[in-house]
Amino acid sequence: MVKIKKENKTEKLLKENLRELTSYIGDFWDFIPMPIILVNPLNIILSISKSFERMSGYNAYEIVGESLTKVIADKNLVEDLRKEIAKKEEILNQEALFLAKGGEEIKVNLSAKKRRDEKGDFIGYFLTIVDISEIKALQESLEKKIEERTRELEEAKSSLEIKVRARTREIKELADNLENKVKEKTVGLVQSKEALINILEDVDEERKIAEEERKKTMAIIENFSDGLLVFDEENRLSLINPQAEDFFNVKAKDLIGKSVLELSIFPALKPLTKILGKTIRGVFREELPIEEKLTLEVSTVTLKREQKKIGTLVILHDVTREKIVERMKTEFVSLAAHQLRTPLSAIKWTLRMLLDGDLGVITKEQREFVEKSYNSNERMISLINDLLDITRIEEGRFLYKPVLTGIESIVQFVVDSYQEEVEKRKLKLEFKKPQEKLPRVMLDIEKMRLVIQNLLDNAVKYTPSGGRVTICLKSGKKKIEISVKDTGVGVPKDQQERVFTKFFRGANVMRMETEGTGLGLFISKNIIEAHGGKIWFESGKGEGTIFYFTIPVPEEAGENF
């Protein structure tokens, strides 16, 4: 009884275990995603998984009990598979064509696992069927692509080889050409090198010559008796020679590179910079008194290279000695003139008394001698007066007394005084004046008469008989212009520069007229410039002469007009 109970208990437990196992196998068989079938040794399908149903389209009723060849079309393959699995435990990855229910052919991979019974006899096998159609399609696609790519690569390789050969040939040709060119270039470079060496030697020679020249030039500049200052194109001092340093008692190192404005800070240089101006104007022989015993004459020269200004040279010429000599000469002339004028006045009055008969009756012959003496004395007095005027001018004492007056009457007065002389010389004298009234100007009447007298005197003296002398007045807003035109002998071109200098007389006129001091135009120029005017002339030998001078019109006088 107990034994039966125990057996029942054991059987119950076994049943429970069997149920669990059954459930487990059922679930597993349904779940496993890989299509699996159980095939007996006769290749009859005995069981299928759910996954196989999905893949094949067959359910268990339709396919279980059927031959494996229903789904694996290749009968030989199926038979071989059976034979092989009978010998082996398993077969892996046997490719096959699977026939689904609808007739669709699917490329699959078959793997088989042998089943044995408790005695070890072959009782069938599990067959897994893996759909590899996508993998195969991919594989075929890849193989196709690889094949195409291989073909392309082979074509590319062939093409590349052709190109490489062509390129190699080109490169070789290029290399050959290059080599030839390098050789040619090397020869050229060697020749160029030699030429360059020659040029460098020449340049070096030229440099040495230039250096020598520069040294010479510097030696000349440094030892030049005149002071020299060189300004660059920006008007900065670039050079000052020792003589100029001495003139101003300055050192070059303190001045080089400075502009005119910066130089004006130095007291010694201030007068010079005043003359030069900031931009260094053109100056010609302007006097520059530095101290009592030093007077310089300043001139500027524009330095040009190929028509372009590269700087300015300032020349400082020491005229101290000339000024002293001139002053001494002036003092001597002044002294001599004063000393001579007193006895000449006494002689004049004595001779006048003789001619007037105050000292008794004289014979005709005696009168002629006395008259000649009187005239000579008069010329002597005139000369002395001129000399005294010049000394006054040069000493700065030739002061004039300007008054606001009309110039027309002054000219008319002089013209009238020359009528007798003009007629005597058989000349025609004409005075042209504008119809409108001329503006009044500031004039020293006596000095202005002297100017007109000098100009008219020259015109009359040096115009041959039958000639014409014309005095013309022209009025402008800012000035009055007076001209004296003659048809006389003229001034030779080569002597025109000296016309306004002291004691100048033209060579041609000296032969015509022995009288004349050569001081009239010098005095006239100084008088006109003292009035703020200008004087100049136009002439040529045998072409007559026109002297012009201008007198400025005061602004108020001009407005009154």
Add this chain to the structure above:
Amino acid sequence: MLDKEELKKIFQLKGETRGVVFQTDAQYILMKEGEDGLKELEKRAAELGFKIPYRTVKPLDWEPIGLRIISLLLIQDTFGWPDSKIREMGYFAPNVSFIIKLLMKYFVSIEKTIKNAPRYWVQHHTVGELIVDKADQKQKEIVIRMKAPEFHPIFYTYLEGYYERVARFTNSNMVCQHSKTTIDGELFHIYKIKW
């Protein structure tokens, strides 16, 4: 039209069968008639006072053999199937039967299948036995005799299909035919398999 009283008698038949037969019945109904068909079947069974465990039964459970015959009668009646359809249901049952899976090791050859035929019966039923009277491969004939209490004829029709299917696991040309014979005054059901 089923007779309720007759069904009660059938239910009271001695012997048991494995639950797997209800599973295979249910699967076949689902395949042929769908879920509604199975529900209709369950409803009919309930109306007749029977609860057939189509959905809950375990394959190795023992259930009354009478209930198994009632299930076949109900199916035939509910869906108006002829006997041939019941035979077909039997034919397809081994395809999905769990117990057949356990016995598959025997379906490796005709000899082995025949040799293990009695084992098949024992695996499925608690009453009766199966006897192999003849297995002649030259004549291509096998004769199996069933020694058991008398059941309802539909049960033998079902088994005819069933045995044919099992036989075809080794040879697809096999055909099974049911008949009855009396030996020494005792009635036997015979299944002759030819190919």
